[in-house]
Structures are given as C-alpha cells and as structure tokens.
Amino acid sequence: MSKDMLAAIKENVIQGRKTQDDIGIDDSLAGTPGVVELTQQAVESKMSPQQIVTEGLTAGMQVVGEKFSTKEYFIPDMLASAEAVGAAMDILKPVLEAASVETKGKFAIATVKGDIHDIGKNIVAILVKGAGYEVHDLGIDVPTERVVEFVNEEKPHYLGLSALLTTTMIEMGVVISALEENKLRSGVKVLIGGAAVSQEFAQEIGADAYCVDAFEAVRVLDGYKKASQVA
Amino acid sequence: MPRNGILVSRPYERLHKEQVELIHRASMQILTDPGLLSFNREAVDILASHGAVVKSVSGAHESWHVTMSEELVLKALKTAPKTVTLGARNPDNALVMKGDEPTVYLITGSETNIWLDVDFPTYVNEADPTRKRRVPEFKPRRGTVDDLCRAAHVCEHLEMVDGYIRTVNIQDRDITEQNKDVNKFFASLNNNTKHFMSGLTSIKQLDNVVRMAELIAGGKQELEANPIISFITCLVKSPLQFVDDTTATFIELCRRGLPVAVSSSPQAGTSAPIKEAGIMAQINAEVLAGITLGQLVRPGTPLLYGSVPVRARMDTLNDSYGAVETSQYNIDCAQMARFYGIPNYSTAGVCDTKIPGQQSSVERLFSDIVVAMAGPQYLHCAFGLLDCNSVFCLLQAVLDDAHFKMIKFFLRQPRIDQAEIDAVLKQIREVVATPQKMYIGHIRPVLRSGEISGVYPFEGSGETDDVFELAYQRMNELLAKPVQHIDEKTTARIFEEVPGILPRLNVHERRD
Numbered sequence: 233m234s235k236d237m238l239a240a241i242k243e244n245v246i247q248g249r250k251t252q253d254d255i256g257i258d259d260s261l262a263g264t265p266g267v268v269e270l271t272q273q274a275v276e277s278k279m280s281p282q283q284i285v286t287e288g289l290t291a292g293m294q295v296v297g298e299k300f301s302t303k304e305y306f307i308p309d310m311l312a313s314a315e316a317v318g319a320a321m322d323i324l325k326p327v328l329e330a331a332s333v334e335t336k337g338k339f340a341i342a343t344v345k346g347d348i349h350d351i352g353k354n355i356v357a358i359l360v361k362g363a364g365y366e367v368h369d370l371g372i373d374v375p376t377e378r379v380v381e382f383v384n385e386e387k388p389h390y391l392g393l394s395a396l397l398t399t400t401m402i403e404m405g406v407v408i409s410a411l412e413e414n415k416l417r418s419g420v421k422v423l424i425g426g427a428a429v430s431q432e433f434a435q436e437i438g439a440d441a442y443c444v445d446a447f448e449a450v451r452v453l454d455g456y457k458k459a460s461q462v463a
Numbered sequence: 464m465p466r467n468g469i470l471v472s473r474p475y476e477r478l479h480k481e482q483v484e485l486i487h488r489a490s491m492q493i494l495t496d497p498g499l500l501s502f503n504r505e506a507v508d509i510l511a512s513h514g515a516v517v518k519s520v521s522g523a524h525e526s527w528h529v530t531m532s533e534e535l536v537l538k539a540l541k542t543a544p545k546t547v548t549l550g551a552r553n554p555d556n557a558l559v560m561k562g563d564e565p566t567v568y569l570i571t572g573s574e575t576n577i578w579l580d581v582d583f584p585t586y587v588n589e590a591d592p593t594r595k596r597r598v599p600e601f602k603p604r605r606g607t608v609d610d611l612c613r614a615a616h617v618c619e620h621l622e623m624v625d626g627y628i629r630t631v632n633i634q635d636r637d638i639t640e641q642n643k644d645v646n647k648f649f650a651s652l653n654n655n656t657k658h659f660m661s662g663l664t665s666i667k668q669l670d671n672v673v674r675m676a677e678l679i680a681g682g683k684q685e686l687e688a689n690p691i692i693s694f695i696t697c698l699v700k701s702p703l704q705f706v707d708d709t710t711a712t713f714i715e716l717c718r719r720g721l722p723v724a725v726s727s728s729p730q731a732g733t734s735a736p737i738k739e740a741g742i743m744a745q746i747n748a749e750v751l752a753g754i755t756l757g758q759l760v761r762p763g764t765p766l767l768y769g770s771v772p773v774r775a776r777m778d779t780l781n782d783s784y785g786a787v788e789t790s791q792y793n794i795d796c797a798q799m800a801r802f803y804g805i806p807n808y809s810t811a812g813v814c815d816t817k818i819p820g821q822q823s824s825v826e827r828l829f830s831d832i833v834v835a836m837a838g839p840q841y842l843h844c845a846f847g848l849l850d851c852n853s854v855f856c857l858l859q860a861v862l863d864d865a866h867f868k869m870i871k872f873f874l875r876q877p878r879i880d881q882a883e884i885d886a887v888l889k890q891i892r893e894v895v896a897t898p899q900k901m902y903i904g905h906i907r908p909v910l911r912s913g914e915i916s917g918v919y920p921f922e923g924s925g926e927t928d929d930v931f932e933l934a935y936q937r938m939n940e941l942l943a944k945p946v947q948h949i950d951e952k953t954t955a956r957i958f959e960e961v962p963g964i965l966p967r968l969n970v971h972e973r974r975d
Contacts, residue, residue, distance in 0.1 A: 255907075257907075308903050309910070311903055312907055315904075350899075351901065354901055
C-alpha cells in the first residue's frame with residue numbers, strides 16, 4: 233500500500249500535478265488525486281515523512297531533472313513539478329519538525345532595492361523549494377535594512393539576491409557590506425543572480441556564488457549542503 | 464486527402480489595384496507592339512489559326528513575328544483551369560492549387576550541375592595544439608544519378624517539402640541525352656512519393672517518361688486522375704521569344720493534357736528593363752503568351768503561371784537571386800497570377816553565395832519569408848540551392864526545412880475570437896490576483912499542442928555554433944530512414960517497357 237502511495241506521489245511529481253484539478257503532461261491521471269492530496273493521505277496514514285520525501289517527492293524530481301536535461305521537459309514542466317513538491321513540503325513541514333527531521337536548509341531570497349523585476353526570483357524560489365529547501369521570499373524592491381533584519385532574526389543558511397538592472401545590481405554589494413557591518417556575513421552564504429550580473433561581479437562584491445539560472449542555484453545549494461554534511 | 468499547404472489569408476501585395484491594371488494593359492500592348500518572335504513554326508500556325516497576326520522574319524534562323532490581340536489572350540485565359548491538381552505516388556501527397564486561394568506549397572528545385580559535399584576536418588590551433596576544432600568544408604563536384612536519388616530520399620523525409628523538382632543534373636558517364644530523362648524521372652520517383660516536376664531534356668523521351676508514370680500510377684486513366692508528374696518548360700526566352708525546341712515540347716505536353724508550368728525568367732537589366740514596371744509588364748506578357756498558346760493547343764490543359772524573374776548583379780551581370788528586387792518581382796507575379804485566377808509557380812530562397820553560411824541564410828530566409836507571404840501556390844523555394852541555381856547542397860536543404868518550419872508557423876492564422884478573449888481575460892484576472900503574478904502555469908496546456916513554436920533545431924550547446932554539424936547529423940539520420948520504393952513488380956515492368964534506365968537503379972535486383 234505504502235509502495236503504491238509513494239509510486240503515485242512520484243508519478244504525480246513527474247506529471248507536475250499539484251492537485252487533482254491539474255491535468256499533467258497527458259490526461260491519463262485526470263481527476264485522480266495529485267501530489268497535495270496524496271501527500272495528505274500519506275501523512276494521515278502515518279507513513280514515514282522521510283520516505284515520502286526521498287522515495288516520492290525527490291525520486292519524482294530526479295526523473296523530472298533527467299527529462300529536462302534530455303529536452304523532453306521544459307521549464308514550465310519543471311516548475312509545475314517543483315510547485316507540487318513545494319506544496320507537499322508545506323504539508324510535511326510540521327510532521328518533519330515533530331520527527332526532528334531537518335529540512336535541507338533555510339533559503340531567503342529578495343529582489344534588491346530599486347528593482348521590481350521578479351520573474352527570475354520567483355522561478356528560483358519555486359525550484360529551490362521544490363528541491364526541499366525552506367524558502368522565504370522577501371519580495372521585490374526590498375530595502376537593505378529589511379534583508380539585514382531578516383537574516384538577523386531568522387538566521388537563514390542561504391540568501392539569494394536578484395537584480396535585472398545594471399543600475400540596481402550595485403545594491404547587492406550594499407547588502408553584503410551591511411551584513412558584514414552587522415556581523416552576520418559569516419552565518420549566511422550569499423548567492424546572486426540576474427541578467428546584469430556575472431561571476432566577475434560576484435567576486436568583486438564578495439558574494440559566495442553567482443548562479444546563471446535557477447538550476448544553477450539548486451546545484452550550488454546542494455553543493456553547500458553536501459559539503460556541510462561531509463564536514 | 465491532399466497535403467495541407469500554408470493558407471495565407473491576408474497575402475502581402477505590393478501593387479494597388481490600379482497598378483495591377485496598368486501592368487495588365489502594358490502586357491497587352493506589348494503582345495501587339497512589339498509582339499513576339501517565334502522560332503517554332505507549329506506555335507506560329509496554331510496562333511495564326513486563332514487570329515494572331517504572323518509574319519515571316521528574314522535572318523539566319525527561321526522565325527516569325529507574332530502579335531496577338533487582347534481578345535485572343537482573354538479567350539485563352541477563360542479556358543485555363545483555375546484549379547490545378549498535381550498528384551503523387553502517395554495520393555496523400557497530392558497538391559490542389561486554386562488560382563484565387565493563396566495557399567502555399569513548398570517545392571524543391573531547380574536542376575543544378577554542381578553537387579556540394581560537406582566534410583568536417585579537424586583543425587589544430589597553431590599556438591595551442593591542444594585546441595582543436597572541426598570546421599565544415601564544402602567540396603563541389605559534378606552531380607550524378609546517385610546524388611539525385613539521395614536528394615529525393617532526403618526530401619521525402621523533409622517535413623516541409625510538399626513536392627519535388629529534380630535538384631541536380633545527372634552527369635554520369637553512362638548518362639546520355641537519350642537516357643537522361645528516364646533516369647532522372649525514375650531516380651526521383653523511386654525515392655520520393657511526393658509530386659514530381661521536371662523539365663524534359665529530349666522530347667523523344669516523352670513517351671517513355673509518360674509510360675513510366677502510367678505504370679506507377681496504375682494506368683493511363685489513373686495517371687490522368689492522379690498526375691504524379693508534371694513538367695516545367697521555359698518556352699519563352701526573354702525578351703519575348705518562343706524558343707524552337709522547348710516550345711515544341713510545350714505544345715506536345717499540352718496536347719496530352721499534362722500539367723505544365725509555363726515559365727519565364729527574364730533578368731532585369733539585361734533581358735528585361737531594370738525598372739520594376741518594365742520587367743513586370745514584360746514577364747506578364749511572356750507568361751500570358753505561353754498560357755495562350757497552351758490553351759489554344761488544348762483548352763483546359765492545366766497550366767501554372769510560372770514566374771522566375773531576377774535582377775542582374777551589377778558587378779557580373781549574372782542573376783542575382785539575393786537581390787531584394789528579385790523578391791519584389793516574385794511577389795508582384797504572385798499578385799498578377801491571382802488577378803488572372805491561375806495558380807502561380809513562384810521562386811524564392813535561391814541565394815547568390817556559393818556555400819552554406821551566413822550570407823546564404825540571410826538571402827534565402829529573406830526571400831523565403833516575403834515571397835511566401837505573397838501567397839504563391841507552388842513556391843519553388845530552392846531547398847538546398849546555392850550560387851544562383853548552380854549548386855545543390857543536401858545539408859542546405861536540411862537547414863532550409865528548419866527555416867520553413869518557422870515560416871509556416873509565422874503564417875498561421877491568428878486565433879482571436881470571443882471564446883479565446885473570454886478565456887484569456889479569466890486567466891489574466893486569476894494570475895494578477897496571485898502573489899507571484901506569473902503565467903507560466905498556464906503554458907503547460909498548450910506546451911505540446913503545437914501552439915508554441917519550437918527551438919531552432921540545430922542550436923548548439925554553450926557558445927559554439929554547431930549548426931552545420933547538427934544539420935549534418937540530421938541529414939544522415941534522414942538518409943538512414945527507409946523510403947517507400949516503387950514495388951518490385953512495377954519496377955520490373957518499368958525496366959521491361961521503358962528502355963535506358965540504368966540497371967543499378969533497380970533496388971530490388973540490387974538486393975538480390
């Protein structure tokens with residue numbers, strides 16, 4: 233039974249069906265429970281939350297990633313699957329906490345002050361959440377003080393900063409300087425991304441990583457996670 | 464069911480109605496003054512018997528001055544079919560062309576002498592020998608019958624190719640004027656199930672070619688119902704001359720009721736005026752003269768208004784298919800053909816450059832787009848042709864197929880109606896109410912429905928340009944795909960009844 237349930241969760245992640253109202257890649261699962269309903273049922277039937285995550289959600293996302301790399305899937309497919317996983321993680325969060333299972337880490341993301349562009353930021357937030365991280369989206373045009381305040385209070389492991397414009401990308405350096413001034417810099421890895429920025433710019437302002445796209449962001453975060461486990 | 468062409472519901476037209484009338488009037492005046500020169504006696508007799516005024520001209524070659532009245536031309540135009548159907552070995556590949564409907568079919572052609580091979584040798588950086596790069600190199604050579612088979616084979620699998628005009632002149636040692644026609648027809652028909660059009664090298668081979676087509680179609684009546692072959696004849700040499708041998712071929716084809724493209728290819732600057740009004744008035748007169756002759760030979764014979772106008776290059780006086788004006792002339796011709804209600808054989812995609820590359824892509828894509836937008840029914844769009852019709856490159860044909868997928872998508876009808884508006888308004892309201900305000904979630908229902916155009920198929924990874932290598936891979940994949948050859952029994956009958964076909968073309972015997 234639990235194997236069937238996990239297989240169903242995995243398949244629905246692959247199909248990108250968050251709820252029973254979603255059609256997915258094809259209509260073969262139309263009207264059947266989606267990832268949200270299945271995860272809810274799994275929790276109610278006292279299935280291991282770790283098993284749901286690893287054998288259902290993560291296993292499904294792995295297939296989605298493979299399909300994306302072979303160009304069978306496109307970004308909208310990837311996002312649909314990641315959103316489904318993100319919604320499942322919301323359901324699982326209290327269960328995981330109760331079982332003292334840590335998430336992969338806390339990730340805060342913001343579009344810096346003066347910049348209101350958020351498509352890239354939103355895609356990163358969805359994919360990172362879908363990859364199993366706890367995501368806090370601080371929004372757009374976020375003042376530096378607000379970022380510092382959040383880092384100080386919530387202690388995220390990772391901070392993503394986004395900017396589209398050459399005029400606003402300098403705010404990323406301002407945020408990093410402010411974190412240093414408030415002695416918060418060493419506790420958080422800063423990732424930057426956006427059309428205007430580059431690897432060179434990341435080095436120049438002292439960011440920990442430049443991510444060319446959302447997939448790179450997930451790879452970088454997973455790399456940090458793996459390194460911390462090894463350490 | 465015939466193939467679906469591209470319906471251009473609002474074709475691009477350069478000429479105002481008054482300008483169309485002016486060109487028509489000028490063409491009618493040209494046919495009376497200065498009239499035409501005919502080097503073919505039979506054409507003169509036919510035209511004279513229907514009221515044209517003819518007069519013998521003294522000179523080294525026997526010729527006649529012919530003038531025809533507007534009344535005679537208009538009478539002939541009345542009997543010219545407004546719908547022309549071109550059949551195919553696979554009936555699902557038939558083409559139905561209506562003179563007043565701008566539905567475009569994309570066709571290969573023309574016949575080139577040179578076949579361009581491609582290879583990818585590896586070059587090593589002198590300064591840093593660890594850096595190597597594969598670079599495409601193109602090698603021209605004379606075309607052969609095997610090349611024609613390969614071209615027909617690949618064009619069978621190119622999705623955007625609706626019909627096949629022979630692409631390369633076969634110049635093998637064992638090909639002569641006596642057996643060229645039967646071999647080019649057999650090589651093409653045996654490797655391609657789409658409609659096949661060709662010129663005829665020798666009128667003496669017409670019976671053999673027609674017999675071959677009858678055997679493939681299933682009989683004489685079957686060929687009439689499903690004309691799997693058609694012909695192109697350049698009976699007019701610009702300016703305003705009926706050539707003797709091609710006109711004789713044309714008359715015979717019309718007599719038999721076989722579909723023919725009446726083609727004229729004046730060059731603005733040398734064999735036609737450099738001014739647009741001039742070349743248009745002249746080419747229109749030349750094509751109408753051909754159509755008139757064809758209809759007088761056999762009223763109702765299916766003809767295409769064939770236009771291959773081109774501007775001269777100012778540095779060489781060669782044809783310049785890459786010139787912008789060449790596209791303008793072709794667009795004008797599509798409009799004139801529509802004015803008469805006769806399906807248009809048009810030209811696009813030929814380029815001036817000798818090898819595939821950036822210039823080739825720019826020139827061909829420019830004319831392919833704009834001429835297709837004009838809505839000619841039978842667009843000889845030069846899949847694979849380079850160097851102004853002199854060179855054929857199979858790799859280029861594969862690249863062209865990708866261009867035409869983009870053009871076809873571009874020309875699709877806009878879907879804007881009340882139901883669609885209602886649906887998108889609902890979607891906009893829903894999305895704007897969400898915190899992320901992104902429409903990406905609404906892409907998936909249409910992602911695989913064909914409503915979204917695809918990525919360029921030969922896009923490389925990273926920052927390298929891998930277009931040629933990827934297209935080359937695709938070309939070889941297509942060559943490896945099987946084609947539906949003519950069945951063994953029919954092939955045996957063809958070889959029995961039609962003399963001159965090279966034994967090596969019999970795939971059934973080769974297998975044994």
